Amino acid sequence: MLKLYCWGGVSEQGRSCFLLGDGNGFILLDCGVKRTFTAFKAGEYPQWDVNLLTRIDATFLSHAHEDHCGALPLLTKLGIQRPIYTHHLVVPEVTQSCSAWLQVVDSAGHKKPYEMEHILSLLLNPVGFGEKIAIKNCEIFFNPSGHVPGSAWFDIMWGTKRIIYTGDWCTSSLLFSPPEFSGHADAVVLDGAYGAAVIMQDNIYEQLLGAITATVSKGGSVLLPVPRIGRSQEILVLLNSALKVSVPIYVEAPILAGLRGFLRDPEKSGIKCPAQIVNIGYDEKIKEFHRTSEIPQKGEAIILATDAMGSSGATKELIDRLGISEKNTIIFTGFLYEGTKGEQVLKGAVDGIKARVARFIWKVHPDWKDIEDMLGKIKGDPTVIITHVAREKGDELARLLRQKGVRAIVPRVGEIIDLSSFS
Numbered sequence: 001m002l003k004l005y006c007w008g009g010v011s012e013q014g015r016s017c018f019l020l021g022d023g024n025g026f027i028l029l030d031c032g033v034k035r036t037f038t039a040f041k042a043g044e045y046p047q048w049d050v051n052l053l054t055r056i057d058a059t060f061l062s063h064a065h066e067d068h069c070g071a072l073p074l075l076t077k078l079g080i081q082r083p084i085y086t087h088h089l090v091v092p093e094v095t096q097s098c099s100a101w102l103q104v105v106d107s108a109g110h111k112k113p114y115e116m117e118h119i120l121s122l123l124l125n126p127v128g129f130g131e132k133i134a135i136k137n138c139e140i141f142f143n144p145s146g147h148v149p150g151s152a153w154f155d156i157m158w159g160t161k162r163i164i165y166t167g168d169w170c171t172s173s174l175l176f177s178p179p180e181f182s183g184h185a186d187a188v189v190l191d192g193a194y195g196a197a198v199i200m201q202d203n204i205y206e207q208l209l210g211a212i213t214a215t216v217s218k219g220g221s222v223l224l225p226v227p228r229i230g231r232s233q234e235i236l237v238l239l240n241s242a243l244k245v246s247v248p249i250y251v252e253a254p255i256l257a258g259l260r261g262f263l264r265d266p267e268k269s270g271i272k273c274p275a276q277i278v279n280i281g282y283d284e285k286i287k288e289f290h291r292t293s294e295i296p297q298k299g300e301a302i303i304l305a306t307d308a309m310g311s312s313g314a315t316k317e318l319i320d321r322l323g324i325s326e327k328n329t330i331i332f333t334g335f336l337y338e339g340t341k342g343e344q345v346l347k348g349a350v351d352g353i354k355a356r357v358a359r360f361i362w363k364v365h366p367d368w369k370d371i372e373d374m375l376g377k378i379k380g381d382p383t384v385i386i387t388h389v390a391r392e393k394g395d396e397l398a399r400l401l402r403q404k405g406v407r408a409i410v411p412r413v414g415e416i417i418d419l420s421s422f423s
């Protein structure tokens, strides 16, 4: 009996982790951490059954955001050393992402969940798009998902069943080609991060450019806390091509290093605008920085720095530095976990912040239109398992799908779904 064990990332955002197996073979799909903090602990990890976990044949990693890969070193710590298959662009990101998570935990004064040695001994196996990995009764195909460089959706053939595991996916990236879904499927494990919302990405571009222009025209500076890979480079492409005001753009070194990395093999990496990326490398407005002390104290500037939550790294310092003046603006562009510095700043709970604070959600997941369009291309009346979204928003999406005659499930953490009855 083929079953999907939902160990995390359902009815919640964070710690995506699923076990798929039929008793003879088991594969793990993603293995992330949820960034939550209490006085006693940092992070929530997948609620796995260790007996089953020790039986996995391999792990398939869709991409290296911490909510998909941050718990992988715990497997090493438990002595579970199995191959981890992921796109070759994602391989170096796993080490970066897991060590960044260790730093976040450490700087918050909590005990580290694992050590660097557990990260460095992960058995990462690079895979290219279009390639297939066969494990016992199962074949897994890697396809680009348009979310970040190298992010994949998995086309899984388990015996006669076809399961689409979307991972995080996006159709409107400025950098990456959109995913292409088609054919007959029995089940779709769907990233539904925005629930039933419809997001007009063009309006977000305008709002973001408008807020930046308004701030720098009045002599202020703008801080954009961003993740190291993905949204950060997309925002840079937008600023480079569409911003009308001429102001230095300070970009933290790892963001530019990531961008250069995309040029190594743009076609195989699904990059759709290599020429634009090359132009950024020659633009005098773009200034690379390694430490915040390299950014001049005086004069207007736009700053792209990590991390996106404002809890560590350059953004933690820059929020304090830019936050003291009402001339400046701090703009968040993504999801903020509760209790992070970014979330506290956004809700006005941090003393001394006089700068304007705004948030425009940069679309990196599918909205309702994308989901409707995607399911329209898939035949066979698949059951849709909604993931990567809080309970209420997931329920709203499920309601809308059911109105269209789609069987939609919003599982809870720990739920086991029998896929053998689906057709």
Ligand SMILES: [Zn+2]
Binding pocket: 063, 065, 147, 168
């Ligand atoms: Zn992601």
